[in-house]
Amino acid sequence: MTKPQTISVTKPISEDLPEEKFNELETFIDNLETTKGALIxxxxxxxxxxxxxxxxxxxxxxxxxxxxxxxxxxxxxxxSYFTTKPRGKHTLSICMGTACFVRGADKVIEKFKEKLGVESNEITEDGLFTLRDVRCIGACGLAPVVTVDDKVYGRVKEEDLDDIIKAYRS
Structure with missing residues (x-):
C-alpha cells in the first residue's frame, strides 16, 4: 500500500470550526496507510x-x-448518517417506516414536535435534542420505534414521551 501524499491545504478557520479540529482531522488523514477508498x-x-x-x-x-x-x-x-447541519447533544429519531407508521409513529412524532417545540431535522432551543424522522431502522416487531442516540425504545405510545425526554434532560 502506498502512503497518502501529504498535501498542504489552507484550513478554513472560524469560531465554529477551530484550527485544532482541522489539525486533528489532518493528523488522522496523514496517518492513514492509504487514502484510496478511505473517503467514508x-x-x-x-x-x-x-x-x-x-x-x-x-x-x-x-x-x-x-x-x-x-x-x-x-x-x-x-x-443519511452524515449531516451538514449541527445536531443537538442527543439525536431523537422516530421511525416512519410502514410498520411504525401503521402503528402510530405519525402521532408520536407530532407529539414530540409539540413537546420539544421543533420541526423534523431541527435542534431544540436549548441545543439538547435534534428531532429526526427516519425511514426504517429495521426493528419492525417493536413498532413504533424511537431511538435516542443508540438507545432503542419500542412500542412507544404518546404517554411515554415525557419519560423519554426527562431521561435525557437530567
Whole structure:
C-alpha cells in the first residue's frame, strides 16, 4: 500500500470550526496507510470531530485527498448518517417506516414536535435534542420505534414521551 501524499491545504478557520479540529482531522488523514477508498472513513472521523460536515470541512477533505468537492458532497448527501447541519447533544429519531407508521409513529412524532417545540431535522432551543424522522431502522416487531442516540425504545405510545425526554434532560 502506498502512503497518502501529504498535501498542504489552507484550513478554513472560524469560531465554529477551530484550527485544532482541522489539525486533528489532518493528523488522522496523514496517518492513514492509504487514502484510496478511505473517503467514508475520513467523513466519519470528520463528523466525529466537528459534530457535522459543513461545506468548509467537505472542501478541506476534497483538497486534502485531491478529489473534486462534488465527489465528497455526493457521498455526504447520499448517506443519511452524515449531516451538514449541527445536531443537538442527543439525536431523537422516530421511525416512519410502514410498520411504525401503521402503528402510530405519525402521532408520536407530532407529539414530540409539540413537546420539544421543533420541526423534523431541527435542534431544540436549548441545543439538547435534534428531532429526526427516519425511514426504517429495521426493528419492525417493536413498532413504533424511537431511538435516542443508540438507545432503542419500542412500542412507544404518546404517554411515554415525557419519560423519554426527562431521561435525557437530567
Amino acid at each position: 472513513e475520513i467523513l466519519h472521523k470528520a463528523q466525529d470531530i466537528f459534530g457535522y460536515l459543513p461545506r468548509d470541512v467537505q472542501l478541506y477533505i476534497a483538497r486534502k485527498l485531491g478529489i473534486p468537492g462534488a465527489e465528497v458532497f455526493g457521498v455526504v448527501s447520499f448517506y
